Amino acid sequence: MKLTEMSAEELASFKAEVQKKYDDFKAQGLSLNMARGKPSAEQLDLTEGLLTAVKSSEDCFAEDGTDCRNYGGLDGLPEAKALFAPMLGVTPDELIICGNSSLNIMYDTIAKFMLFGTGDGEKPWKDTKVKWLCPVPGYDRHFLITEKMGFELVNIPMDKNGPDMDMVEKLVAEDDTIKGIWCVPMYANPTGTTYSDEVVKRLAAMTTKAKDFKIFWDNAYCIHHLSDTPDTLLNILDECEKAGNPDRVYMLASTSKVTFPGAGVAMIASSEKNIKYLKSMMTVQTIGYDKINQLRHVKFFGTYENLMEHMKKHRAIIEPKFKIVLDTLEKEIAPLGIGSWEKPNGGYFISFNALNGCAKRICQLCKEAGVVLTGAGATYPYGKDPDDSNIRIAPTFPPENELKVAADVFATAVKLASAEKLLAE
Template identity: 45%
Template structure:
């Protein structure tokens, strides 16, 4: 029998027990945080070898250039080759930058806004309105970025194999729709991976705007929670075959693989897109941190070296995710007041509660000393029209703290539910 099937007397008794549990929770004076998907210290320790690389007398890249000096906007071939192999791309389509792919995304959009990109008829700032497709639930920092430019963000549902293709195809008939966000592997926050059918559909669809771009942010491409890695779709080739070679701005990085604040970012795209990017990047700066790029190349060795490191990360993270799922199953499984994803990779679990109660769950958790990502954060402008989605980030806390926090979250979900049911 689910909570929704309880008669008034049983619901009243259950509500009294839940309120007693919540009072006990508050009395513990907790200070726990599940807000951001940060690597734990144990994960960061895995890459401490980097602090001694490339070494005092090791400063030449594979092409014989001194990485301590200026130049080479593309980044060194040593690390580009590793990432090209990892992503199944031609190395000539891959650039290596500094620590954050988010910085490159900001550059691409801001330069398109200021100057127009290589397929634009005019700068985006001179368009009456710029619209951007946002699959939801999605990545909050993506939405913050396009929100910063005042773009009109149009949502499409995220399905089990990627965004709703029919909805996307309809939206791109509008010439004011200039782009779309995509996290194609272990998506934030649902953990789903786009199918080849969806990837090819996005590559091949006709768009009214000639300068339409999909930001293909493969941030979690190797962040498995098992020993297996999903297939990586070569969307650059798909787009070229479909006659839309400039369709994708493809991102990846080492940010949650090595040291989050000092990694290497990657931008892959068509030659025309890369030439346009480099023409402006060369004005902005003289080259990336190639010493750090060489250190990363030495640390990984090759693409299989990256996978070996990620299996170590999975060894740290999988027990945390499994414990969260066990607690959700045991505390909420029979009541039909919530549902949640069971990701095989990535950094998050997406929790849906009874419509209209997500913000109340977050409020109750905060009052009990448990910080959660704000309700609606996985939607543009933090506006979840159903007020149901909460993103859980199990990666940072140790397991013992995670257990306490998730048990508390379950209590808050049940309390918000009984309140909604009028008990």
């Protein structure tokens, strides 16, 4: 029976029962975490061989004879570019292999656009008002970068095809202070959405009033499939080129959830013109990134096919974890009609929409029962979810036995918060 269809009496009795179950959980003194998209220790073990992929001085030489132990190599080893270029569907000349964090590249690139402009002949962004489009729900760390830069963040609702393109097209056509948009185009954080071909084409082709409008295409989960029939994503760099906007997009990726978060390699891809411009600024900033770690990745994987096989091992570990959470939601929440979610085909998250006004309370209840979730509101700019509805669930890190309990606590908290809300109405 749906909770919204219950009489006040039925609801009160439902709540009393749930409260009891919740109090039992609370009494257990749990300490569980479904907050961040972190690989589990078991996943990290898959990459143990990376640690010794370069183990002697002789191992340190690149194919072109470069001694990777010494200075040089601003834009990355050629063989590292060759290995990772297919991941983003670009040529090596459209790619820079950087350090350990794609988030850092994004921050850094936007900071460069602030200080020096985008290289399109327009003013540096520090000298102009900037608004930024933020598909919601989305990734809190993206929003934080553009918030810190002082941009005005504009919410764009996500649907099952990606951001609301009618809204995006209208806004960018009429407002030249809108300089960019955050996109996680495949298995989006947190909704799991992969942008439809139409959305990609419209993003590439739309008319923007700002001449220096940029798409930050954070393809963090491009090879993180959880299905035998994975989603497919159109190559936006190609589409931008075709549409006559070749310099519109910067693509990002990393091996943070492929090898080791914080000790992997990250990369940025764009048109050759943009890459040349980025390099002209990077050369002031650094002599080069960690080439030995790039070489470790090259030697560990060898080929792109091996990299794909490696990702299947990740899937084997995390797919059952997604199933635990999804089964719990299906069994405990679906019949009550007090939440909605999608089964993602890949990525790291399940996006849960509670009854409006319940997300904060659910997170609070979970926290008090020892289950940490990403704070309610985090999936929106400024941490403000106008509906107080969305919660991002990250099932990958905890072991399965802990995850089972955490999912049960979560379902119990959803029930309790929903009953509280309906009783108060």
